[in-house]
Amino acid sequence: MKDYSGDSTVKIVGIAASAASVIAMAGKKVLMSPTAQMMIHNAMNRAAGDYRDMDRNSGFLKNVNQSIINAYKIKTGKSDEELQSMMDDETWMTAQQAIEHNMIDEIMFDESYQAVAAVDSVVLPKQVIDKVRNQGGFKKPTNTTDLNEETIKQMFEEFKSEIKNEMQQNNELQNQEPTPAESKQNMSKLFLNLK
The missing domain is CATH 3.90.226.10 (2-enoyl-CoA Hydratase; Chain A, domain 1)
Structure with missing residues (x-):
């Protein structure tokens, strides 16, 4: 398998x-x-x-x-x-x-625990994304009528780009390509202050 x-x-x-x-x-x-x-x-x-x-x-x-x-x-x-x-x-x-x-x-059947975003090989839980969103990680729509499927997709793409850029900057500083395990570890460190 x-x-x-x-x-x-x-x-x-x-x-x-x-x-x-x-x-x-x-x-x-x-x-x-x-x-x-x-x-x-x-x-x-x-x-x-x-x-x-x-x-x-x-x-x-x-x-x-x-x-x-x-x-x-x-x-x-x-x-x-x-x-x-x-x-x-x-x-x-x-x-x-x-x-x-x-x-x-x-x-299964529980949206609060579903992983909803993936950046490369790193999966982020919904609660992490919500915390980032609530702390200003996304530009919030001016009103709730602006919140549609296309807006959500755009917000998600911006979020993925921000995380990829952050990881790329970290990698360039370290001047090495991380292994998948290191990428996961870097993401854990990035979100430690959100817990």
């Missing part, structure tokens, strides 16, 4: 637990119903044998855990240690908790 060049949307409408949560990470966009659950935990199996067999099995399970962590890390940007701790705790998440942990991109 991850290698598919087209769009792929994962919709979690029930329970994405254990291996199902790993599969969900492969979607280019991951949506979750507000009534759904996601659960992550350590790899497990049954083993028999002497202490050497148990040691080998323990090593095998730790390797499987690392593979699972790699899938979560690509999606969430979290550290290995943080993800391992969540797996150790057998973490169950509501849709709201999953979006807070960056495990999903949107909560």
